[in-house]
Amino acid sequence: MLSLHAARQHQPAITCSSPEIGRSIGHWVGNGTADLGVSGFVTDVELSEYLPTFHDVTQSAIAAFDMVCTTPLSVNGIWTLTDDEQLEQTLENTAGVAAQHTLGYLQQNAAATLRGPGGVRQIGLRNGLIGVRFQHGQAYNGAPDLHDHIVILNLALGDDGRWGPLDEDLLTGSIEAASEHHTRQLIAAIEDRTGLRFQHRHDPRDQVARWELALASKHILEPFRGLPSVRDQAVTT
Numbered sequence: 001m002l003s004l005h006a007a008r009q010h011q012p013a014i015t016c017s018s019p020e021i022g023r024s025i026g027h028w029v030g031n032g033t034a035d036l037g038v039s040g041f042v043t044d045v046e047l048s049e050y051l052p053t054f055h056d057v058t059q060s061a062i063a064a065f066d067m068v069c070t071t072p073l074s075v076n077g078i079w080t081l082t083d084d085e086q087l088e089q090t091l092e093n094t095a096g097v098a099a100q101h102t103l104g105y106l107q108q109n110a111a112a113t114l115r116g117p118g119g120v121r122q123i124g125l126r127n128g129l130i131g132v133r134f135q136h137g138q139a140y141n142g143a144p145d146l147h148d149h150i151v152i153l154n155l156a157l158g159d160d161g162r163w164g165p166l167d168e169d170l171l172t173g174s175i176e177a178a179s180e181h182h183t184r185q186l187i188a189a190i191e192d193r194t195g196l197r198f199q200h201r202h203d204p205r206d207q208v209a210r211w212e213l214a215l216a217s218k219h220i221l222e223p224f225r226g227l228p229s230v231r232d233q234a235v236t237t
Contacts (some may be wrong), residue, residue, distance in 0.1 A: 002179035007064040013048045013151045015066040024134045031128030035157040047132055054155045058165035062154050069099040069148045069182055074213035080144040090193050098186035099148035105181045110174035113156045113164040123158040
């Protein structure tokens with residue numbers, strides 16, 4: 001499951017409230033990092049302080065886009081309850097891999113910058129998007145909630161050699177397809193690395209069918225139903 005939220009200038013780069021905000025360490029991802037000359041690790045506080053330095057270039061009220069990649073209820077449940085450290089680490093790794101694959105999908109299908117008065121002309125990117133990935137294990141109330149944030153900078157180097165803001169409409173308009181891509185990537189990675197299998201389950205609460213682990217009984221799922229999720233607190237300005 002995937003959602004996208006705008007982080008405005010001089011506001012935290014990660015748009016949810018979580019006990020982990022203010023002490024999160026992420027790492028730079030995306031092909032555009034080479035254009036900006038960044039690599040390695042960065043804290044969420046450092047990133048939030050860094051983003052406004054590009055305002056003179058982008059002239060945008062939006063500093064970044066916080067892409068939140070969540071795991072299915074059953075995956076979150078098994079990750080929380082398991083005593084198998086190897087399985088726990090594998091689920092964390094596969095969640096991160098799926099998130100980065102999804103960034104790659106957006107680089108290929110929804111990445112452009114704008115030129116001209118009012119941003120009327122679309123320009124392709126020299127290399128790609130610039131982002132920072134953080135992985136969290138708690139929702140805003142401290143409940144277990146395995147999810148990744150990829151904070152995508154609203155800054156890109158066009159193939160004309162100039163910096164500018166991202167095409168927001170192109171990016172946000174591709175999120176539904178990107179969410180489906182993320183789900184496919186996550187399921188494939190977990191099945192491949194753990195041998196666990198997923199099935200489509202119908203949720204009578206909202207009449208929606210979702211992919212969940214086949215071994216997860218209702219006794220495993222029930223304690224996690226209704227728990228506050230990171231998505232409940234995301235700022236969608």
